[in-house]
Amino acid sequence: MSKHDIIMAGFGGQGVMSMGTLLTYAGMIEGKNVSWIPSYGPEMRGGTANCSVVISDSPIASPLVTKPTAVIAMNLPSLDKFESWLEPGGVLIINSSMVNRKAQRDDIIVVEVPANEVAQELGSSRIANMVALGAYVTATGAVKAESVLDSLKEALPAHRHNLIPLNKEALERGGAFAQQDRSSGR
Amino acid sequence: MKKVFSRPDALKDVTMHYCPGCTHGIAHRLIAQAIDELGIRGKSVGIASVGCSVFSYKYIDVDFQQAAHGRAPAVATGIKRTNPDTVVFTYQGDGDLASIGTAELIHAAARSENISIFFINNAIYGMTGGQMAPTTLPGQVTTTSPRGRDIPSYGNPIKVSEMLATIEGAAYIERVSLHTPAAVAKARKAVVKSLRYQMEGKGFSLIEMLSTCPTNWGVSPLKAMEWLKENMLPAYPLGVFKDREKVNANE
Amino acid sequence: MSQPILMKGNEAIAEAAIRAGCRFFAGYPITPQNEIPEYMSRRLPEVGGAFVQAESEVAAINMLYGAAGAGARCMTSSSSPGISLKQEGISYMAGSELPGLIVNIVRGGPGLGTIQPAQSDYFQATKGGGHGDYRLVVYGPDTLQEAVDMVFEAFRVSDAYRNPVMILGDGVLGQMMEPVRFPPEDADVHKVEKPWATTGAGDGDTRLICSIHLEAEELNAHNMHLHEKYQAIKENETLYEEVEMEDAQLCLVAYGTTSRICRAVIEQCRSEGMKVGMIRPITLWPFPDKPISEAAKKVDAFLAVEMSLGQMVEDVRLAVNGRVPVGFFGRTGGLIPTPDEIVAALKRLVEEEGVTS
Numbered sequence: 001m002s003k004h005d006i007i008m009a010g011f012g013g014q015g016v017m018s019m020g021t022l023l024t025y026a027g028m029i030e031g032k033n034v035s036w037i038p039s040y041g042p043e044m045r046g047g048t049a050n051c052s053v054v055i056s057d058s059p060i061a062s063p064l065v066t067k068p069t070a071v072i073a074m075n076l077p078s079l080d081k082f083e084s085w086l087e088p089g090g091v092l093i094i095n096s097s098m099v100n101r102k103a104q105r106d107d108i109i110v111v112e113v114p115a116n117e118v119a120q121e122l123g124s125s126r127i128a129n130m131v132a133l134g135a136y137v138t139a140t141g142a143v144k145a146e147s148v149l150d151s152l153k154e155a156l157p158a159h160r161h162n163l164i165p166l167n168k169e170a171l172e173r174g175g176a177f178a179q180q181d182r183s184s185g186r
Numbered sequence: 187m188k189k190v191f192s193r194p195d196a197l198k199d200v201t202m203h204y205c206p207g208c209t210h211g212i213a214h215r216l217i218a219q220a221i222d223e224l225g226i227r228g229k230s231v232g233i234a235s236v237g238c239s240v241f242s243y244k245y246i247d248v249d250f251q252q253a254a255h256g257r258a259p260a261v262a263t264g265i266k267r268t269n270p271d272t273v274v275f276t277y278q279g280d281g282d283l284a285s286i287g288t289a290e291l292i293h294a295a296a297r298s299e300n301i302s303i304f305f306i307n308n309a310i311y312g313m314t315g316g317q318m319a320p321t322t323l324p325g326q327v328t329t330t331s332p333r334g335r336d337i338p339s340y341g342n343p344i345k346v347s348e349m350l351a352t353i354e355g356a357a358y359i360e361r362v363s364l365h366t367p368a369a370v371a372k373a374r375k376a377v378v379k380s381l382r383y384q385m386e387g388k389g390f391s392l393i394e395m396l397s398t399c400p401t402n403w404g405v406s407p408l409k410a411m412e413w414l415k416e417n418m419l420p421a422y423p424l425g426v427f428k429d430r431e432k433v434n435a436n437e
Numbered sequence: 438m439s440q441p442i443l444m445k446g447n448e449a450i451a452e453a454a455i456r457a458g459c460r461f462f463a464g465y466p467i468t469p470q471n472e473i474p475e476y477m478s479r480r481l482p483e484v485g486g487a488f489v490q491a492e493s494e495v496a497a498i499n500m501l502y503g504a505a506g507a508g509a510r511c512m513t514s515s516s517s518p519g520i521s522l523k524q525e526g527i528s529y530m531a532g533s534e535l536p537g538l539i540v541n542i543v544r545g546g547p548g549l550g551t552i553q554p555a556q557s558d559y560f561q562a563t564k565g566g567g568h569g570d571y572r573l574v575v576y577g578p579d580t581l582q583e584a585v586d587m588v589f590e591a592f593r594v595s596d597a598y599r600n601p602v603m604i605l606g607d608g609v610l611g612q613m614m615e616p617v618r619f620p621p622e623d624a625d626v627h628k629v630e631k632p633w634a635t636t637g638a639g640d641g642d643t644r645l646i647c648s649i650h651l652e653a654e655e656l657n658a659h660n661m662h663l664h665e666k667y668q669a670i671k672e673n674e675t676l677y678e679e680v681e682m683e684d685a686q687l688c689l690v691a692y693g694t695t696s697r698i699c700r701a702v703i704e705q706c707r708s709e710g711m712k713v714g715m716i717r718p719i720t721l722w723p724f725p726d727k728p729i730s731e732a733a734k735k736v737d738a739f740l741a742v743e744m745s746l747g748q749m750v751e752d753v754r755l756a757v758n759g760r761v762p763v764g765f766f767g768r769t770g771g772l773i774p775t776p777d778e779i780v781a782a783l784k785r786l787v788e789e790e791g792v793t794s
Contacts, residue, residue, distance in 0.1 A: 021614065025443050028616050034443070037613035061700035063613050066775045229637035231507070234647075243645055249635035251506045252647035254529050257499035260491070264503025264511070265635065267487035268461055272507070272637045290499070293492035 002057055004142040005065040007082050008132075009050035010074025010095070015129035018155075019072070020051040023133060025151035026143040027055035035063035048077050055142050070140055072132050074098060074115070091139050093132055093178075111135050113177045119170065127170045134174025145171050194218035196227045198247045207400040207407020209364040210238060213306055214245050216370070217275070220378040221248065224385065230273045231265050233258040235287075237279040238312040246277075256287025259294035262301045273384055275302040281311045284320040284344045291350075298355030298389035302380040305346060308397040309418060316402030320344045323421055328402075343421065347394045351427035358383050358391035359428040363419065365396065365411045372424075388430060396422055441616035446606065447472035447514075449581045449617045450540060451480065453588035454512050456619050458626040459538070460486035461511035463500035465493055465519060468552040469608040470542035473514040494519040498526025498539070505535040506646040508634030510592055514540035516608075517558050518549060520566075527601055528567030531663070532648025536595035538588070539573075539603045542611035545771045553771020554608030556693060559748035562605050563722040570660050572667045574602040574674065575721040577692035581615040583719070589626065594674050596629045598666055605721060607744065609694040609773070670723060677725035678717040681707070685714025686792075687783060688732050690753050691742040692718045694773065699742055701776040706783065713783065721749070726756035733760040737792035740764045740783055742774055762790040 006023065010016045020036050027034035038051045052065035070091040073079035075098045086092060088107045097116030113135045115128035137145050145168075152167055193199060197218035204210045221227050230248040234240055236255035243250035249272075253261040258276035266274045283291055283305050294301065310328055311317040318328040318335060321343050325334040335343075347361045358380060362373035373395055380391040396418050400410035426432070444452070451473045454462075462481055464474040474490065481488040487504075491497035497513045504511040515523060520541045530537055541562065545555035562575045574594055578584040587604055595602040635644050650656035681703055682688065691699045696717045706713040716732060718725050733739070738761050741750035750765045757763050766782035768774045786792070 021443075024614060028441060028443055035613055035615045036443075037609060060615075060697075061704065062698045062776070063609065063615070064694075064698065064773055064775075066777075228639040231635045231637060233503075240649060243647070247643055249638050249644045250646070251503060251635055252533070252645070252649055253502070254499060254525055257496070257502075257526070260496040260499035261503035261506075263489060263496075264461065264463065264500035264505070264509075265507040266503075267489060267500075268504045268507035268509040268511075269636055272635075289492050290496050293496065297489075 004053075004055040004070065004140060005068045006053045006055075006070045006072065006136070006142070007050055007065050007068045007085065008053070008072040008074070009048060009078035009082055012049045014074045015126065016049050016074060017051055019129040019133050020053045022148055022151050022155065023055070023136075023143065024053050025154060026147035029147050029150055030143055032057060033060050035060050037063045048075070050078065050082075070136060070142075072136055074129070074132060076100065079103075091136070093135050093139065095128065095132055097128070109139065111139050111178045113174055115174065118173050122166060122170055122173070124166060127167060130167050130170035131174035134171035135178045137171070138175035138178035145175065194222045196221040196247050198245055200244065202245055203241060204238065205401045207398060207410050208238070209308075209395070209397040210306065212364045212370060213277075213304065213395050213397065214242060216374050216377045217277070217304060218246055219374060220381050221246075223378055224381055226273045226381065226385070229271060230275070233261050233265070233274070233276040235276065235278040235282040237282050239277055239279060239306065240313070242277045256282050256285070257290055258282065258287065259290040259299070259301070259303065263294055263297070263299050266299060266301050270300070273302075273381060275304060275381070277304045278306070279312065280305070280307045280309065280319045280321040284346050292353065295350050295353045295356045295390045295392070298357065300384055300387055300389050302384050303390075303392040304377065305392055305394045306397045307346070307394055307422065308399040309343075310399050310402045312399050312402055321346070321422075323417055326417075345422065347392070347427045350392055355390055356392070356428050357389035357430040360426045361394040361396065361422060361424050363396040363414065363424055365398065365414045369424075394422075396424075439619050439621065441618050443614055443616050444581065445472055445612065445614050446581050446584060447542065447611045448476045449585050450514075450588055450604065450606070451476035452619065453585040454538065455480050455484060455486075456622055456624070456626070457589045457592045458510045458628060459512045459592070460484070461501070461504035461509040462486070462513065463489040463491045463497040463504075464513050464515065465491050465497050467516045467519045469544060469554075469611050470514050470516045470540070472611070473540060473542075494522035495525060498523040498530075501537045502526055502530055502533070502535060505530065505537040506533070506635050508631045508636055510536075510596070512538040512540065514542065516542050516544045517546050517555070520558065520561065524561075524567035527573065528569050528571060529648055530601045531567070531571035531573070532569060533646050534599040535601065535646065536599055537601050538591050538595060539601060541603060541605050543605060543607045545769060551771045552608065554694060554744060554773065555769065555771060556607055556695060556744040557748065557769065558605065559721065559743070559745060562603055563724070563752075571663060572600070572670070572722055574598075574600060574670060574723070576602070576604045577718060577721045578604065578606065578610065579693055579696045579717065581610070581613070581617045584610060585617050585619060587719070589620075592626070594670070598670055600666065600670070605693070607694050608771075674720065675723040675725050676719035677728055678719060679728065680715040680717060682714035682716065682732065684712050685735075686712040686737050687714070687787070688736045688739045689713060689715040689742060689779075690718070690729065690739055690749070691715065692721060692749065695742050695744055698774055698776055699779065702779045702783070705776055705780055711783070718749070724752045724756070726752065729753060729756035730758070733757045736761065738762045738764060738786055738790055740766060740779075740786055742779055742782075743767045744773060745769060762786065762792065764790070
């Protein structure tokens with residue numbers, strides 16, 4: 001029985017909400033129980049945004065995540081807020097492009113991904129979220145990367161499907177950082 | 187012998203509860219006559235409001251809904267949007283329409299809801315016992331303006347027809363009076379025209395009818411007609427304030 | 438049933454209403470329920486229905502009154518401050534015996550409060566809200582699937598008894614996404630004939646929708662008629678769920694979002710050997726007082742958990758009627774109780790009341 005409780009957080013505009021939606025959708029495609037809930041309110045505009053995703057083999061009791069098994073911190077305020085929430089042994093994905101410090105805890109698995117730099121290299125600063133998500137799915141195996149791409153096909157209108165190869169590459173590049181980190185013995 | 191006067195089919199054969207000299211009875215009859223004339227008894231829906239005319243459904247023989255105070259235009263919106271083929275009219279007094287129900291009135295006009303509003307303006311609250319209305323005249327004594335409506339503290343009366351004529355969505359706005367047979371004849375035409383506009387899909391119309399309230403004005407029925415003429419007509423001039431058909435013809 | 442669709446709660450409620458035959462919606466913007474009117478403004482015209490953005494919540498509920506009286510299956514939605522404004526129309530609908538669905542995606546109050554989730558409108562929803570002796574049938578779904586199912590149920594009950602009904606959600610339910618399944622668009626939606634609707638009398642007798650009964654005897658008779666109807670609803674339409682109650686020594690009582698957190702609490706407690714179960718009211722009025730009264734013969738104590746300072750707990754105490762202790766734990770202001778807090782409250786209750794678990 002597996003259960004993944006994820007918090008993903010960042011500035012408004014970093015694609016945090018859509019990253020969460022895609023992950024949730026991917027879980028649904030795989031036949032798992034899923035839920036997604038945003039923080040909502042005035043901070044939606046320009047401030048920090050976060051959402052909670054649960055992917056579980058059994059029915060989901062609470063959609064609210066207070067003890068995440070994984071945190072994706074797309075910026076420093078998100079890392080500052082949520083690092084301490086992680087369960088011991090949990091996975092912390094840090095967008096090192098936007099965060100100038102290391103993780104403080106040593107009882108967790110940390111994956112640093114320069115998501116913005118990678119996105120720039122791929123030619124689209126807007127897909128930093130997909131780079132981070134690639135790192136997350138590789139690090140945790142919560143869903144398959146193909147399922148994320150399948151949900152992207154559902155989410156994007158047909159005339160935007162030309163973006164799918166780019167997103168695939170972003171996921172893979174992000175995933176490589178997770179593998180690298182694991183092989184380095186963390 | 188030729189019969190020159192009879193009860194319209196759309197008016198029930200019952201005694202009305204209105205006071206002697208009150209013109210609600212005349213207004214009811216005009217609406218019933220118009221319904222007969224247009225042959226729409228079977229597809230009309232009236233909305234009774236709160237005030238003396240709360241029981242208008244007892245007299246006008248069509249389907250009726252009784253609305254909360256001031257909300258008749260909102261209720262009419264719900265009815266008309268549900269069944270666009272029905273002919274929907276509200277019957278509202280000045281307190282209901284021009285005080286507590288101003289938002290509902292103005293926005294129904296702004297949306298150009300295809301409904302007819304029959305507005306009875308007698309410058310006073312009748313049912314609750316003669317309190318000041320939004321249309322009470324400057325200086326007029328009421329039970330809540332015992333020294334007369336004093337403008338600095340009570341504000342000015344609201345001229346509903348003039349105000350609504352400024353709203354783009356209003357198709358037809360006319361003020362008529364019920365104080366003489368000639369005036370009533372004009373009023374009758376206005377009521378028919380309002381319902382006809384609705385049947386033709388022209389949109390929102392309102393007929394303001396200057397009316398009497400001898401009981402709360404504290405005058406006899408006959409004097410009430412004179413009081414209306416002397417006091418209300420100068421403040422609330424009669425006439426057509428908006429007619430989309432005319433505007434279009436002029437363009 | 439269709440394939441599961443991942444949807445936001447507010448949108449799932451709106452789509453369910455359309456599938457259930459709702460053809461009239463009037464509403465006014467307020468957070469956190471704006472996705473409902475937005476969705477309705479897109480979808481209703483596609484199915485030949487009418488959407489009106491009203492000038493106020495007061496106007497919206499009175500538009501509902503008109504549409505319901507004209508025979509439409511109809512709905513309005515709002516959040517707490519807006520629902521306060523709708524109370525006039527809700528009372529009139531109850532008095533005139535008009536069916537219609539009111540959705541309240543509750544936020545914290547009083548006053549302008551916060552846009553964050555709360556359950557502090559329980560009193561308003563279940564104990565009247567507007568003036569006069571009337572009842573609203575109130576549903577408190579816990580998942581989006583149940584919210585969808587309750588929309589159908591709410592419309593059925595509303596039409597069957599000619600009474601307004603309410604779905605009492607909260608910001609969590611409105612904003613979260615979960616997979617939901619809908620019945621097909623042409624599914625039987627329990628449509629009933631409405632010979633009383635003011636559709637124009639044709640050649641027949643005229644109809645009247647009204648709530649005025651000036652004579653004492655007449656209004657008394659009307660009130661007694663409504664009362665009998667409410668008794669029948671109580672008898673036939675009460676819904677609740679029992680969770681792990683077979684051997685429970687402690688009984689949680691919670692509804693909606695809070696009850697989901699309580700499920701996590703049950704798991705946690707049972708792993709520690711505490712025999713905790715839950716009675717989850719699905720209808721908040723009628724309240725499931727019989728199962729709670731029955732449980733009071735078996736369990737050592739109850740703990741009501743709410744996102745308020747204690748509203749539903751009063752109904753729990755009435756049902757328990759002093760037989761065993763009834764504790765309470767609540768958070769307000771948009772704060773959501775965590776499983777740990779609830780477990781701690783349960784342990785405090787066990788300790789303070791000296792009950793075994």
